[in-house]
Amino acid sequence: MVLTLFLVIILFLTVMQAAIPYLLKKTIVFGVTIPEGHTDDRTLATYKKTYSATIFLIGIAGLLAYLIWGLGNQLQENQIVFTGLILQFGILLISMGLYLYFHIKTMKRKREHKWGETLKRVRVADLTSRSNDEMLPNLMFALPMVITLGLIGYSATQYGAMPEMIPTHWGPNGQPDAFTKKNPFSIIASLLILLIIQGMMLAINASTKKSGVKLNAARRSTSRFQQLSFRKYTSWLLFLTSISMTVLFGFLQLTTIHGDLGGPILMMVMPLGFLFIILLATAVYAFKVGQGGSRVQLEMDEEPIDGVTDYDDDDYWKAGVFYVNKNDPSIFVEKRFGVGWTLNFGNPIGYFIILGPLIIILAISFLL
Known part of the structure; x- marks a missing residue:
């Protein structure tokens, strides 16, 4: 029961984190204001896809490893809970790191191309x-x-x-x-x-x-x-x-x-x-x-x-x-x-x- 509960939570967290770039306004990309006319920029679209695919693949890989580990060993409840929490925090930390990376790249691209200055x-x-x-x-x-x-x-x-x-x-x-x-x-x-x-x-x-x-x-x-x-x-x-x-x-x-x-x-x-x-x-x-x-x-x-x-x-x-x-x-x-x-x-x-x-x-x- 405990393993199933954490599997559901981890899957939910993975899907939500991977989907975030596509749940936002088109004029906001990784925390940066993007003027109308540049919201369909191909490079920004690549940033979003890379972020989402990376989070999703890491989350699913962690989920499968957690499932195999949980089913293949005789574990106490506190071990399952502790490992499940560590995996959740790991996914969040990775998503935060990726977000900051693409935030910086988006800011740089906006400045270099002087979007919105005219x-x-x-x-x-x-x-x-x-x-x-x-x-x-x-x-x-x-x-x-x-x-x-x-x-x-x-x-x-x-x-x-x-x-x-x-x-x-x-x-x-x-x-x-x-x-x-x-x-x-x-x-x-x-x-x-x-x-x-x-x-x-x-x-x-x-x-x-x-x-x-x-x-x-x-x-x-x-x-x-x-x-x-x-x-x-x-x-x-x-x-x-x-x-x-x-x-x-x-x-x-x-x-x-x-x-x-x-x-x-x-x-x-x-x-x-x-x-x-x-x-x-x-x-x-x-x-x-x-x-x-x-x-x-x-x-x-x-x-x-x-x-x-x-x-x-x-x-x-x-x-x-x-x-x-x-x-x-x-x-x-x-x-x-x-x-x-x-x-x-x-x-x-x-x-x-x-x-x-x-x-x-x-x-x-x-x-x-």
């Missing part, structure tokens, strides 16, 4: 599109928090019926494998962590709703539709994750209170079901929507406006990955390599939204 650079931020924004209201993200608060209250009333040793970790088979002594804090610790994560998701949704809708200067109508689709489906994916985590954590809490609630099969199916839902939803989102809605197709293609290009803000993107702009009020901005949002490291509020909850979660885990 075009008028325009920054288009459409404030009127917010009235058509279909991102979920923040109240929707507060609903799972209400459920969690209810579970905390119920757990307090069932304190006497709970076991003396409270589970703090569950293995791949769904069975608890780490415990702590019962006390008023330990019986609700996992729910407190869930509540913090839900609050963080609420803050992320609220912050992204306030982010400006940045349009492609040469294809404004197309990019407006794609941007709105991207924001809507990102919000739904975030909400699905919040709901799924609430169901999983709530189920585990109820099985702690009522030991006969879930049998061995259900205890195994719930975590696996959660993983399957999240991986499937993420894959559908990435391949159907793409970064900035780039894979959302319109019925009619818009002809680009000649002589203009997007404002080049490459200077604010460190290595094309980290966005640092103190003059931009946005807390979250679209990623340049990957699908979703990333922090504006020039806005200190973002640190509180992300790092604050993580510090609290680590503190709770340390106190158990």
Whole structure:
């Protein structure tokens, strides 16, 4: 079971990493802004193919080696887990190294050919599109928090019926494998962590709703539709994750209170079901929507406006990955390599939204 679980995760990671260059806007290549008219450059296309093929072949080779090693030896569970984690980190490190290599080559090619220097650079931020924004209201993200608060209250009333040793970790088979002594804090610790994560998701949704809708200067109508689709489906994916985590954590809490609630099969199916839902939803989102809605197709293609290009803000993107702009009020901005949002490291509020909850979660885990 553990081997199968890691094989699925490694395969998912390999496919997603290999596909990234083709999930992005055509005007962003390895974290570099590419003006209209140069997005079909053959050398850039070769960079993308080389990156994707290399990651895919390395990932599949590692996957097969891991499978053969796992089936051909009598291994303990911790050996399979440790090796699986090392393989995942290895794939990520190789992909990061390749990304930086092609980022540098793309920057060099852009400078050498002076792409965009003869075009008028325009920054288009459409404030009127917010009235058509279909991102979920923040109240929707507060609903799972209400459920969690209810579970905390119920757990307090069932304190006497709970076991003396409270589970703090569950293995791949769904069975608890780490415990702590019962006390008023330990019986609700996992729910407190869930509540913090839900609050963080609420803050992320609220912050992204306030982010400006940045349009492609040469294809404004197309990019407006794609941007709105991207924001809507990102919000739904975030909400699905919040709901799924609430169901999983709530189920585990109820099985702690009522030991006969879930049998061995259900205890195994719930975590696996959660993983399957999240991986499937993420894959559908990435391949159907793409970064900035780039894979959302319109019925009619818009002809680009000649002589203009997007404002080049490459200077604010460190290595094309980290966005640092103190003059931009946005807390979250679209990623340049990957699908979703990333922090504006020039806005200190973002640190509180992300790092604050993580510090609290680590503190709770340390106190158990």
